[in-house]
Amino acid sequence: MSSNPEKLLQQARTFDQEALARIYDLYSDALYAYAYKHVGTAQVAEDLMAETFRRFLTALEHGGGPQDHLRAYLYRITHNLITDLYRREPPPAQELDEDRLVEDSPGPSSILDEKQGSERVRQALRLITPDQRQVLTLKYLEGWSSTEIAQTMGKSLGSVKALQHRGVAALQRILLEGEDPSPG
Amino acid sequence: MNNHEINPKLKKMLESLQDVPIRDLQASHTGREDYMAQVKSLNPRRSASRKSARQGKPLGRRAWVTRFAAITAVIVVALSSLGGTIYAAQAAQPDDLLYGVKTLTEEIQVTLESDPEEKLDLYISFANRRLQEIQAQMAAGEEVSDKALALLEKHTQKALEQTAKMESQGMEKALRQIENNLQKQIQIMTEHGKEHPQGGPPGLLKAQEKVQERLELVESGIKDPNIFREKMGKDNPHKQGNGVQDGRGNPDGGQSGTENPGNSPGNGSSGK
Known part of the structure; x- marks a missing residue:
């Protein structure tokens, strides 16, 4: 199985399970780490990463999702989720x-x-x-x-x-x- | 400013976040299993679903005439320079430039349709299509399009109006289809609400209240078609009488058929 993100994305858009699994293996650890650096809690980071992939799959299912730049797309979702989380729990500014x-x-x-x-x-x-x-x-x-x-x-x-x-x-x-x- | 210009102390402080503990093996394993379960349950939208939903239902002469007129119209348009644009527009999402073309072709389609049942099918299909677009926007973390919401509201209203003209026999089936769509709308909006406890866009909240009202109306109609007709008559004072029409001889088709978008939807009566 290729590790070329663009090729993987192309296959993922046809719901190729192997490609979708490969995408998870390629990016899940990095997205988890990205989330952890922001939230500092393993469980929350796991949840954010899982939600990122869930949204990715839902988008594909509905004919949406990225046409290219898969990594950028996934990071953008995680970032939006982090921003939502921050909005829900404002920081103790004082x-x-x-x-x-x-x-x-x-x-x-x-x-x-x-x-x-x-x-x-x-x-x-x-x-x-x-x-x-x-x-x-x-x-x-x-x-x-x-x-x-x-x-x-x-x-x-x-x-x-x-x-x-x-x-x-x-x-x-x-x-x-x-x-x-x-x-x- | 570049990398070299950042205060080294600040840079060092930022780098303190680099220390990420190794993922818990069990959590990592479970996460992957959950993901693969989602992958296996993927249900890609099929553009042919509406066609398949109609399989086995013979087309009458009138329907053939309508089809012929529609096909002729499409061919004429396709031969013009707009043909490619219209084709490309079918995949457009609410934020896309071609979305207006997509909804316009839907509108033409519903205008050309004279059979009340087919017209109702179209309204329900378009409502499902709008729902999928909204769901995709939510899934991508984007803001829900007011336009898609407004169209969803319009298609649902038109479907209800069309249903109110039906005989009791076919009405229950139609109401159940609409009920299914409304329940999906509530489910999606509720999920969105959970993700945004501080409240989503005002348009979405308003839409949610309206959907709930309609669901109650539809449920009352399933129990008693007359109550439904009566309520629809009250809600639409511009309609004559109680709006009850014979399914075949409806003269009011023009009124409800002037504003709807439509090409056959992805998913027919149910999303997934």
Whole structure:
């Protein structure tokens, strides 16, 4: 069985079970990891990943789904699900800004507790816009190129770079408040 | 800004999220099994389903004449430069440019149809088609199209009006078909509501209330066709009398047949 995503997608559109299984095997771990990085809970990440594939199958069943760029399509669904989840459970903004970020962190350079540090970053990511969050996570956590991100989001390269710039600035304000904003 | 311009401290903080624990083997295994079960239960939409639903039902002379007229019209159009566009439009989704062409061809189809039962079939089929489009949008995480919702509402109303003109004998069957469609509408909207507990688009919420009202109307009609006719008469004051017509001699076909879209749907009377 080919691992070429475009070929697999073509076969999947004819409901080829082997191709659909291969697609799951190719992307499920990556989508789980992507979801986990946002939500920090294994069970929720599993659920988001499963829901992504369920929606993919439903779309195919109704003659929809992607014509190409399968990976981008799947990530987009997961991202939308994460955004929905965030909307349902708004972050504790006060606690994040005042208590945890300032008092608990004597200096961002010294991350006292790794788990607590990750949680702080997750909370901070929830405070920026969904588009900025998608750009930053795909860029810095998944290692995608700006062109790939632009393709996934259906935006121009310039828009993606602007989102990246604004997202980094916003995160910096939230997480490194009071520090020298210049890089390095 | 590029990768080199991000504050290294911030970059390091972001990278702290890279630490993803290995997936639980059992959960991973179960997840794959569930997915494969979904794959095996896939029920692809078949464009020929409506055709097959009519198999075994001989066409009368009048129906043949109508068919001939429809086919002639289609051929004339196909010969024009619009032919390819119309063909391509049949797969269009609500957000596509060609969606208007698709619904227009549906409208022409229903206008050309003079047989009341066939007309009713078309309305129900179009309602199912709209439902599938809405379902696909929801499944893809897209916003539900107001246009598709409005058309779904229109097809359902037309189907109800057409049913109210039928004799009691055929009415129950028609009402059950509509009931099936309405139940699917409620199921889809409820599922969507669960995924968006803060509320979906206002149009969808309004549509859900209307669907519930209609379902109650249809259920009352299955129990007592006269009540259904009476209620439909009240709901449509512009209609004369109680709207009861003989299924064969309905003179009102033009009125209900002027606004509907339609090409034969994917799934006939039931989605999956």
